[in-house]
Amino acid sequence: MTDENRRLRATCDIDARKRHEQQVVGLRDELATILHALPDPVFELDMDGRCLSYYARSEDLLASSPSILLGKTVREVLALDEAESVLQALHEARDTGRSVGRQFKIEGEHGPQWFEMSVAPKPSIADETPRFIVLSRKITARKQAEQVLRERESLLRAVVDNIPAEFWARDLEGRCIMENAATVAHWGSLLGSRIDDARVSPEAHADWLASNQRAYAGETVRKEFASDIDGERRVFQCIVAPIRVGGEIVGICGFNQDITERKRHEEQIHQLAFFDPLTRLPNRRLMLDRLEHALIGSARRHQEGALLLIDLDHFKDLNDTHGHEAGDELLMKVAARLRLCIRQGDTAARLGGDEFVVVLEDIDGVVEGLVQANAIAGKIRDELNRPFHLMRGGGGEAITYHCSASIGITLFGSQDISASELLRRADTAMYQAKAAGRNALCFFDPAMQAAATERAALHADLHRALRDSQFELHYQVQVDETRRPIGAEALLRWRHPARGLIFPGSFIGLAEETGLIVPIGTWVLRTACLQLAAWAARPETAHLRLAVNVSARQFRQAGFTDQLRELIVLTGAPASRLELELTESTLIEDAEAVVERMEELRALGIRFSLDDFGTGYSSLAYLKRLPLSQLKVDQSFVRDVMSDANDATIVETILGLGGSLGLSVIAEGVESEDQFAFLAARGCREHQGYLFGRPMGLRDFEALLAVHHA
Numbered sequence: 248m249t250d251e252n253r254r255l256r257a258t259c260d261i262d263a264r265k266r267h268e269q270q271v272v273g274l275r276d277e278l279a280t281i282l283h284a285l286p287d288p289v290f291e292l293d294m295d296g297r298c299l300s301y302y303a304r305s306e307d308l309l310a311s312s313p314s315i316l317l318g319k320t321v322r323e324v325l326a327l328d329e330a331e332s333v334l335q336a337l338h339e340a341r342d343t344g345r346s347v348g349r350q351f352k353i354e355g356e357h358g359p360q361w362f363e364m365s366v367a368p369k370p371s372i373a374d375e376t377p378r379f380i381v382l383s384r385k386i387t388a389r390k391q392a393e394q395v396l397r398e399r400e401s402l403l404r405a406v407v408d409n410i411p412a413e414f415w416a417r418d419l420e421g422r423c424i425m426e427n428a429a430t431v432a433h434w435g436s437l438l439g440s441r442i443d444d445a446r447v448s449p450e451a452h453a454d455w456l457a458s459n460q461r462a463y464a465g466e467t468v469r470k471e472f473a474s475d476i477d478g479e480r481r482v483f484q485c486i487v488a489p490i491r492v493g494g495e496i497v498g499i500c501g502f503n504q505d506i507t508e509r510k511r512h513e514e515q516i517h518q519l520a521f522f523d524p525l526t527r528l529p530n531r532r533l534m535l536d537r538l539e540h541a542l543i544g545s546a547r548r549h550q551e552g553a554l555l556l557i558d559l560d561h562f563k564d565l566n567d568t569h570g571h572e573a574g575d576e577l578l579m580k581v582a583a584r585l586r587l588c589i590r591q592g593d594t595a596a597r598l599g600g601d602e603f604v605v606v607l608e609d610i611d612g613v614v615e616g617l618v619q620a621n622a623i624a625g626k627i628r629d630e631l632n633r634p635f636h637l638m639r640g641g642g643g644e645a646i647t648y649h650c651s652a653s654i655g656i657t658l659f660g661s662q663d664i665s666a667s668e669l670l671r672r673a674d675t676a677m678y679q680a681k682a683a684g685r686n687a688l689c690f691f692d693p694a695m696q697a698a699a700t701e702r703a704a705l706h707a708d709l710h711r712a713l714r715d716s717q718f719e720l721h722y723q724v725q726v727d728e729t730r731r732p733i734g735a736e737a738l739l740r741w742r743h744p745a746r747g748l749i750f751p752g753s754f755i756g757l758a759e760e761t762g763l764i765v766p767i768g769t770w771v772l773r774t775a776c777l778q779l780a781a782w783a784a785r786p787e788t789a790h791l792r793l794a795v796n797v798s799a800r801q802f803r804q805a806g807f808t809d810q811l812r813e814l815i816v817l818t819g820a821p822a823s824r825l826e827l828e829l830t831e832s833t834l835i836e837d838a839e840a841v842v843e844r845m846e847e848l849r850a851l852g853i854r855f856s857l858d859d860f861g862t863g864y865s866s867l868a869y870l871k872r873l874p875l876s877q878l879k880v881d882q883s884f885v886r887d888v889m890s891d892a893n894d895a896t897i898v899e900t901i902l903g904l905g906g907s908l909g910l911s912v913i914a915e916g917v918e919s920e921d922q923f924a925f926l927a928a929r930g931c932r933e934h935q936g937y938l939f940g941r942p943m944g945l946r947d948f949e950a951l952l953a954v955h956h957a
């Protein structure tokens with residue numbers, strides 16, 4: 248090797264060493280940087296756990312001060328168990344050549360401190376004693392947090408297990424994640440199951456699903472539900488609420504509390520507070536409350552109502568002679584009969600003693616109120632008059648008791664009146680009933696009393712009239728523009744044995760209200776058909792048609808078409824000469840059914856006339872749909888047609904309307920020649936009124952026809 252070469256080689260060696268040294272320095276700096284970056288202290292321990300060196304960014308991270316740690320073994324620094332645990336970790340790391348983790352506790356001045364360490368064997372030269380790099384992290388805060396968490400969990404568990412309610416919680420997927428023993432006892436364990444897995448009715452399932460969904464959406468739902476447990480229906484109050492973590496909903500939980508007993512108590516309290524324990528009828532307090540409501544409701548709905556005060560006659564005598572047990576039994580039985588006499592929605596109550604009250608509501612109109620109150624009071628009186636069989640008569644023997652009651656009645660409706668004033672009125676009326684000899688009904692208002700008595704008498708009379716054939720038909724001629732008779736209107740008359748001839752205005756209204764119009768109307772139709780058939784058989788009267796008034800109730804009755812069909816067949820009356828007079832009010836209600844019925848009847852050949860035309864509100868469009876033949880101008884327009892320009896215009900308009908709809912028009916109530924001339928001049932071809940003839944009995948009517956014929 249030349250000198251030159253040797254020099255060169257030496258230079259190369261120096262360069263390599265320098266590079267190596269630079270690399271070592273670089274590595275050391277890198278290591279130092281890593282150590283700096285480490286948040287945890289690093290120790291170097293030997294096999295005895297002696298601290299050979301350490302690095303810590305801050306001395307706070309160490310368990311003790313550096314002077315105590317350096318050169319000391321773990322046995323000298325830590326408690327026995329902790330030291331053994333560290334030494335074991337050193338052995339394990341040495342034996343496995345891998346890093347080993349341990350946690351240990353040091354009792355410090357300010358309480359226990361927790362550390363987590365990771366022990367890694369340090370690479371060593373063959374004969375060197377093993378050394379270890381130990382990374383130690385202070386985890387006291389985490390340990391404390393875990394402890395708090397554990398305590399909270401135990402607290403939660405204790406609460407959940409001991410609350411007197413069922414508890415459950417579900418995650419976002421709807422799976423049950425928590426439950427308590429009460430839940431398990433009622434439903435079996437729900438853990439892991441979804442609401443779809445529950446064995447409940449479809450309705451209960453839908454209900455649960457809906458409340459759960461509302462809770463998932465953030466709402467706290469409160470509701471009640473009933474469930475059968477061991478064959479017993481029990482009521483639960485339930486709360487379903489969202490579980491929020493940091494404002495975000497992570498699940499829902501629910502409490503079901505069995506409130507069956509509470510409900511039962513509430514019901515008992517309610518019963519005691521508002522119901523009479525003997526008869527189980529509402530007591531005075533509840534009755535007054537309902538009456539107040541009825542007063543407000545009837546004023547708002549423009550409906551009538553009635554208050555009936557019922558006092559048992561001679562009740563005290565029963566108590567005195569047969570004892571209180573018999574009295575109590577009678578009161579219970581009276582209550583049961585009262586319940587049967589009233590409609591749903593009405594109230595029967597016991598005021599106390601032998602006094603009862605009935606509140607009737609939602610009655611249409613004062614007249615109807617009068618009729619209904621009278622009818623129900625009558626029914627109550629009749630019911631109470633039926634003998635009572637009392638099992639607990641004096642001496643334990645059964646007795647038959649004949650009871651009677653005095654009933655005071657007062658109506659209420661739109662007038663401003665208090666419940667107590669109403670009671671007072673009913674009371675006054677009841678005393679009048681007592682004064683009238685007991686077992687009587689009495690209205691508070693004398694006018695009402697008179698009207699009710701009269702209507703009740705009229706009602707009974709009407710029944711008798713039907714039975715005893717006291718009705719008759721009168722005929723009023725209808726003429727054409729040449730005054731030639733073309734037919735008649737049949738008008739009902741009642742030949743009362745005591746009161747003489749009664750006109751329909753006095754009884755048709757009551758017959759309508761009570762439904763008697765149906766059999767009366769049937770009689771009218773049968774008589775009219777017989778008359779038509781009789782006229783049809785004679786050439787001089789064969790052309791006559793007969794108009795018959797049909798009331799709404801009669802027209803709507805089931806089987807009306809069949810009834811007329813039969814009548815026509817039976818009597819042989821020419822259907823085409825029968826004209827039914829309907830009013831607009833009949834036609835307006837339930838228009839579809841009315842049109843259908845009219846079509847059926849028209850198919851039989853029957854014609855229709857629209858009575859009182861001009862007084863109602865029928866729309867033209869509606870009129871066009873009806874199979875009518877004739878409009879009848881109401882007599883109120885005809886009456887003043889010469890003096891009232893307005894009425895004259897109305898009559899002209901009706902005549903024009905009839906023309907454009909293709910209907911004939913008849914004027915009703917024509918009394919003077921002027922009226923007749925006016926109407927005829929405007930194209931009215933048919934007329935009815937006193938000018939041509941009043942309604943009259945058959946014989947007179949046929950005499951009138953004969954004059955024309957002659």
Ligand SMILES: Nc1nc2c(ncn2[C@@H]2O[C@@H]3COP(=O)(O)O[C@H]4[C@@H](O)[C@H](n5cnc6c(=O)[nH]c(N)nc65)O[C@@H]4COP(=O)(O)O[C@H]3[C@H]2O)c(=O)[nH]1
Nearest residue numbers: 738739750751752771796797798916917918935936937942
């Ligand atoms: N001022 C005056 N009045 C005249 C004149 N011409 C006829 N009248 C009266 O006007 C009424 C016409 O009958 P309505 O409008 O069908 O009105 C009838 C009808 O709605 C009803 N009615 C009569 N009979 C029956 C029936 O059999 N069934 C039904 N449901 N209602 C009937 O009773 C209402 C009254 O009948 P009526 O008392 O017989 O009274 C009749 C008749 O006597 C006149 O020139 N001047």
